[in-house]
Amino acid sequence: xxxxxxxxxxxxxxxxxxxxxxxxxxxxxxxxxxxxxxxxxxxxxxxxxxxxxxxxxxxxxxxxxxxxxxxxxxxxxxxxxxxxxxxxxxxxxxxxxxxxxxxxxxxxxxxxxxxxxxxxxxxxxxxxxxxxxxxxxxxxxxxxxxxxxxxxxxxxxxxxxxxxxxx
Amino acid sequence: xxxxxxxxxxxxxxxxxxxxxxxxxxxxxxxxxxxxxxxxxxxxxxxxxxxxxxxxxxxxxxxxxxxxxxxxxxxxxxxxxxxxxxxxxxxxxxxxxxxxxxxxxxxxxxxxxxxxxxxxxxxxxxxxxxxxxxxxxxxxxxxxxxxxxxxxxxxxxxxxxxxxxxxxxxxxxxxxxxxxxxxxxxxxxxxxxxxxxxxxxxxxxxxxxxxxxxxxxxxxxxxxxxxxxxxxxxxxxxxxxxxxxxxxxxxxxxxxxxxxxxxxxxxxxxxxxxxxxxxxxxxxxxxxxxxxxxxxxxxxxxxxxxxxxxxxxxxxxxx
Numbered sequence: 001x002x003x004x005x006x007x008x009x010x011x012x013x014x015x016x017x018x019x020x021x022x023x024x025x026x027x028x029x030x031x032x033x034x035x036x037x038x039x040x041x042x043x044x045x046x047x048x049x050x051x052x053x054x055x056x057x058x059x060x061x062x063x064x065x066x067x068x069x070x071x072x073x074x075x076x077x078x079x080x081x082x083x084x085x086x087x088x089x090x091x092x093x094x095x096x097x098x099x100x101x102x103x104x105x106x107x108x109x110x111x112x113x114x115x116x117x118x119x120x121x122x123x124x125x126x127x128x129x130x131x132x133x134x135x136x137x138x139x140x141x142x143x144x145x146x147x148x149x150x151x152x153x154x155x156x157x158x159x160x161x162x163x164x165x166x167x
Numbered sequence: 168x169x170x171x172x173x174x175x176x177x178x179x180x181x182x183x184x185x186x187x188x189x190x191x192x193x194x195x196x197x198x199x200x201x202x203x204x205x206x207x208x209x210x211x212x213x214x215x216x217x218x219x220x221x222x223x224x225x226x227x228x229x230x231x232x233x234x235x236x237x238x239x240x241x242x243x244x245x246x247x248x249x250x251x252x253x254x255x256x257x258x259x260x261x262x263x264x265x266x267x268x269x270x271x272x273x274x275x276x277x278x279x280x281x282x283x284x285x286x287x288x289x290x291x292x293x294x295x296x297x298x299x300x301x302x303x304x305x306x307x308x309x310x311x312x313x314x315x316x317x318x319x320x321x322x323x324x325x326x327x328x329x330x331x332x333x334x335x336x337x338x339x340x341x342x343x344x345x346x347x348x349x350x351x352x353x354x355x356x357x358x359x360x361x362x363x364x365x366x367x368x369x370x371x372x373x374x375x376x377x378x379x380x381x382x383x384x385x386x387x388x389x390x391x392x393x394x395x396x397x398x399x400x401x402x403x404x405x406x407x408x409x410x411x412x413x414x415x416x417x418x419x420x421x422x423x424x425x426x427x428x429x430x431x432x433x434x435x436x437x438x439x440x441x442x443x444x445x446x447x448x449x450x451x452x453x454x455x456x457x458x459x460x461x462x463x464x465x466x467x468x469x470x471x472x473x474x475x476x477x478x479x480x481x482x483x484x485x486x
Contacts, residue, residue, distance in 0.1 A: 019288035020216035026426040030294035048174035056181040064205040067290035067298035067334040073188030084178045126295045126341045135294045
């Protein structure tokens with residue numbers, strides 16, 4: 001329960017920082033995606049089931065957080081998949097930084113591809129070869145840079161919030 | 168392994184839910200009730216975050232100027248004390264003041280009724296979208312489909328409106344499109360956002376000619392929604408060769424810097440008519456301006472020349 005509360009606080013904070021602080025920055029290519037970092041960090045601790053639920057909830061929040069403007073559910077789908085996949089790696093007990101970074105890179109790529117893929121199916125004009133390439137590059141690059149700082153912080157907090165895994 | 172099996176079921180259920188949501192929401196479009204609710208719930212928080220984040224940004228950009236406050240000269244101390252109120256303005260704050268001044272200038276020229284706002288959050292959704300949250304809403308008289316401008320020109324249009332916040336579709340978003348007119352002509356077409364690429368202007372006349380350096384203004388829509396007329400959009404930087412096509416296409420560099428938006432204004436109402444080309448920055452810019460006819464050919468009945476001589480604080484932002 002405490003972990004669920006923590007997850008909620010972490011995700012909402014990440015979302016607000018994303019739209020209020022990160023996105024206004026004038027960075028080359030694009031921006032990092034803080035939510036995927038948090039979903040991966042939490043799912044790695046909580047396992048596939050909670051990872052899925054958490055990813056879905058985080059994605060839904062990201063779908064409605066103003067000024068988002070796309071069909072509701074697209075990010076929910078993307079983050080749910082990523083939460084599930086990252087959760088499967090729960091047992092990878094002695095994770096090194098390299099593993100964590102690799103997981104984050106794969107998760108970032110997956111989120112962009114699922115979001116863009118669903119958009120392409122819906123005929124979203126914003127999804128094109130150029131925008132997908134830019135989004136992939138920026139999200140993977142910046143998330144990989146931030147991963148060594150944010151993932152251990154969030155994972156650690158989640159572990160402390162619920163020291164004994166109960167299921 | 169049992170857990171993993173259960174997780175798979177949960178995943179399947181949630182993916183199906185997401186799929187259902189997508190198909191349902193896809194039909195309701197941008198201004199649905201859910202977006203309004205989201206604006207009502209998250210908007211105030213975003214405004215608060217924006218208020219906190221902005222001074223932090225200006226603090227960092229102001230650090231470089233701290234040394235200039237330290238003068239040992241006793242004679243200068245008094246002066247410094249007097250000037251301190253001005254000096255305390257960091258670069259960012261000064262830039263913002265200039266932004267506000269420019270907006271006011273444009274506003275006075277146009278006689279628009281505008282509601283000024285700050286950008287409190289910027290959208291992205293993995294950098295596919297170009298949207299922003301501004302800190303005014305229905306309580307300030309904002310409704311969907313209003314023109315948003317800043318001191319340089321067209322910023323975008325309002326999408327969904329909450330009580331204290333509004334989502335704005337920026338003009339560089341791929342889904343943005345507005346009717347446009349070439350300066351000092353009757354040639355019309357539409358301007359479309361290009362995402363991270365340039366904006367494009369499509370001239371709906373295969374005979375008309377577009378010249379590099381020509382400037383574009385909004386054409387204005389029926390009932391002035393979403394766009395009021397005569398708002399400067401940008402200038403043509405390249406004419407795309409489209410032999411045989413029924414339309415002509417050009418790349419446009421917008422006047423507005425979408426990467427550093429801060430002070431914007433929502434046009435709540437505009438006069439029935441706005442004088443042609445009256446809002447464009449003075450042509451004193453060192454643009455090549457190939458064979459641009461001097462503004463000495465005003466349409467009939469239009470009184471001579473607006474105060475083009477007034478010292479405008481907006482020397483047309485061109486990169």
